[in-house]
Amino acid sequence: MTTDQRDKSKIKEKKKPIPRDVNKDAITARSQKSKPSPEILLKSPTGIKGMDEITGGGLPAGRPTLICGGTGCGKTLLAMEFLVRGATQFNEPGVFMSFEENLEELTKNFASLGFDLNALGASKQLTLDYVHIDKSEIEETGEYDLEGLFIRLGYAIDTIGAKRVVLDTIEALFSGLDNESILRAELGRLFRFLKHKGVTAIITGEQGERSLTRYGLEEYVADCVIFLNHNVNQQIATRRLRIVKYRGTAHGTNEYPFLIDEQGFSVMPISSLGLDHPAASERVSSGIPRLDAMLGSKGYYRGSSILVSGTAGTGKSSMSAYFVDAACRRGERCLYFAFEESQNQIIRNMRSIGIDLGQWVDKGLLRFQNSRPTLYGLEMHLVAMHKAIESFKPAIVVIDPISNLVTAASEAEVKSMLSRLIDYLKTEQITAFCTDLTTTGSSVERTEVGISSLMDTWLLLQTLEGSGERNRGLYILKSRGMEHSNQVREFLLSDKGIHLRDVYTGSGGVLTGSARIAQEARDMTEALEHKQETERKQREIERKKTLIEAQIAALYAQLEAEKDDLELINAKETQRDEALVQRSRDIARNRKADAYLSKQDSNEKIGKRSRK
Amino acid sequence: MTNSANNNPAKTAKPETVDERYLLRLYVAGQTPKSIEAFANLKRICEQHLEGQYHIEVIDLMVNPTLAKDDQILALPTLVRRIPEPMTKIIGDLSDTESVLVGLDIRPMT
Numbered sequence: 070m071t072t073d074q075r076d077k078s079k080i081k082e083k084k085k086p087i088p089r090d091v092n093k094d095a096i097t098a099r100s101q102k103s104k105p106s107p108e109i110l111l112k113s114p115t116g117i118k119g120m121d122e123i124t125g126g127g128l129p130a131g132r133p134t135l136i137c138g139g140t141g142c143g144k145t146l147l148a149m150e151f152l153v154r155g156a157t158q159f160n161e162p163g164v165f166m167s168f169e170e171n172l173e174e175l176t177k178n179f180a181s182l183g184f185d186l187n188a189l190g191a192s193k194q195l196t197l198d199y200v201h202i203d204k205s206e207i208e209e210t211g212e213y214d215l216e217g218l219f220i221r222l223g224y225a226i227d228t229i230g231a232k233r234v235v236l237d238t239i240e241a242l243f244s245g246l247d248n249e250s251i252l253r254a255e256l257g258r259l260f261r262f263l264k265h266k267g268v269t270a271i272i273t274g275e276q277g278e279r280s281l282t283r284y285g286l287e288e289y290v291a292d293c294v295i296f297l298n299h300n301v302n303q304q305i306a307t308r309r310l311r312i313v314k315y316r317g318t319a320h321g322t323n324e325y326p327f328l329i330d331e332q333g334f335s336v337m338p339i340s341s342l343g344l345d346h347p348a349a350s351e352r353v354s355s356g357i358p359r360l361d362a363m364l365g366s367k368g369y370y371r372g373s374s375i376l377v378s379g380t381a382g383t384g385k386s387s388m389s390a391y392f393v394d395a396a397c398r399r400g401e402r403c404l405y406f407a408f409e410e411s412q413n414q415i416i417r418n419m420r421s422i423g424i425d426l427g428q429w430v431d432k433g434l435l436r437f438q439n440s441r442p443t444l445y446g447l448e449m450h451l452v453a454m455h456k457a458i459e460s461f462k463p464a465i466v467v468i469d470p471i472s473n474l475v476t477a478a479s480e481a482e483v484k485s486m487l488s489r490l491i492d493y494l495k496t497e498q499i500t501a502f503c504t505d506l507t508t509t510g511s512s513v514e515r516t517e518v519g520i521s522s523l524m525d526t527w528l529l530l531q532t533l534e535g536s537g538e539r540n541r542g543l544y545i546l547k548s549r550g551m552e553h554s555n556q557v558r559e560f561l562l563s564d565k566g567i568h569l570r571d572v573y574t575g576s577g578g579v580l581t582g583s584a585r586i587a588q589e590a591r592d593m594t595e596a597l598e599h600k601q602e603t604e605r606k607q608r609e610i611e612r613k614k615t616l617i618e619a620q621i622a623a624l625y626a627q628l629e630a631e632k633d634d635l636e637l638i639n640a641k642e643t644q645r646d647e648a649l650v651q652r653s654r655d656i657a658r659n660r661k662a663d664a665y666l667s668k669q670d671s672n673e674k675i676g677k678r679s680r681k
Numbered sequence: 682m683t684n685s686a687n688n689n690p691a692k693t694a695k696p697e698t699v700d701e702r703y704l705l706r707l708y709v710a711g712q713t714p715k716s717i718e719a720f721a722n723l724k725r726i727c728e729q730h731l732e733g734q735y736h737i738e739v740i741d742l743m744v745n746p747t748l749a750k751d752d753q754i755l756a757l758p759t760l761v762r763r764i765p766e767p768m769t770k771i772i773g774d775l776s777d778t779e780s781v782l783v784g785l786d787i788r789p790m791t
Contacts, residue, residue, distance in 0.1 A: 198750055200753070200755060201753045202755065206768070206769060206770050207770045207771070207772055208769065208770065208771040208772070208780055208781075208783065208784030209771075209772055209773050209780070210771055210772070210773040210774070210775050210776060210777040210780040210781050210784065211773035211774040211775060211776035211777055212715060212773055212774045212776070213715070213756045213757060213758065213759075213772045213773040213774065214715070214756065214757055215755060215756055215757070216710040216742075216756075216757040217708065217710070217742060217749050217754040217755045217756055217757045217759065218749075218755045218756075220710060220742045220743070220746050220749045221746070221749040221750050221754070221755075223746070224746035224747065224749070224750070225750070242755075246756065246772075
């Protein structure tokens, strides 16, 4: 796959979960086109994490904003944090007018979030005013107005020069006073008064059955309405925030999850991330030399996302521990999100394969964040993870396992959440290492949450069953942008750690474990036998050769002997011939034969013939 | 700062007798038609039903805005019965005499 192709396919994937962003763009375009006046809507920054991003800079300055939602959804907190941050960060003093909680309660409640309201009050940065309305104490006779409230508010604003005002919640007036027509007229006047004062105001309102607020406060606040929601789905509560309207400006239209914790309010504009993250060419070691070798001999890309999937007990966590260990050795910070095991359990278990993660925790290079997926909603997990990542600033993030998150939400939600998380991590150039538990029986090339397409490198750990054993096999299913091995490796876990071995791929098929060992032994025996056989044959031939040579020698000897015989015979023959000649000569001499000379010639001829 | 008589002599309410069984405070914001009417109504009711037993203080919140917070005043005009206890509040222009009497817990003397 070329880089271009990959990018294109990714864009396709990503567009699906966030179709609203298209709308948002359209809104931006429209609002920019239809902005005839050069006056720009001034915004009052909230200082609340994420809030300014989705509102494009804050709440409309000098105008009232309505925050509505059900009981306990965080309206008061959002409003108060707006004031406190305005006072402490933007030098804008604020007035908090409470109709529900008295000052003592308010101070106590916010002290637990780290806001010291008394100190802010003493330094004239914040004025708290508790408006007590008790219907039983009040008798209504005839016409009245709420000038008293206006005077109180006006006085409070003027004394500290407040730029921000919160009315929480003004609906209490409706339950305290009977004359609704007066109230409605006065409310209209109140909002005009606030605008006239030029303060940025937040008015909170309880969610009504059919309308946004029980008493229709939204009629009066035309500029900005924010809706807070606290949904419980399968016993898991998630807080979400939505900007219902924000006149004259572009804003995020999604439901954004938000979190209330000891640091206050934080909103996560997590779905607004694009696909423009950088791509590093730096490589990071997986911690397992042979795995690095399989991955183009260098390891993973920094800032990429790695998925290890496998069935239970295939060694996914061990692989992540190796990766973390290697990163900590390089001095990088790692954040480990564990959804199944506790920190101590992980450290103990990893010690059994020879990895001491405890030392990195002590050195502050490694931080564990352990939580059950069902502890809170998925969005909350995402928000919590964002917060942890932002505060710890790790180079590597491990999520072990992502499949467990499915218990907290549906598969589609998990996928969308993870895609947002991975986008975020990529933007931050943080390497993400996710493990995924696949269920036995299902297709191996399918992850529980279907996020494999988001991943750059996908390793599969598979149990290879055979001859009464389960052995682990490691494959690289994909690894974008690098050469990688196409072969399965046997994955061995021992007290000395992880080892990758070549599997047996001989005539007996692919074998692992003791089958591999047995096969190897068999192979060795076979080879030995073969060798012995060859040697034996060689020896035999040697022996034969010796034998034949001996035979040849014997025959030669025989031949020699026969030759000797022949010579002897020849010699004897010559001697006999000579003797014969001698004798016939002697006879002739004796007889004095005249034919002696002719006979001598013929005899000599005979002698010659026999010699031949 | 409880008695605004010096600040606003136009609305000074003088004690009718020494026996002040009723201490009443009327909170207003300037001399609006409503506050003038309320004061007139209050005075009429008191003279009719509480002759010689009451004391009225008129407090102008435009002059003393801090009192709005201290005395938990919201609507104007507001009449507060400080004595006798418990404190009761009557809001409005006091045009409905019956409900003012009920609010002040006074038996009509007719």
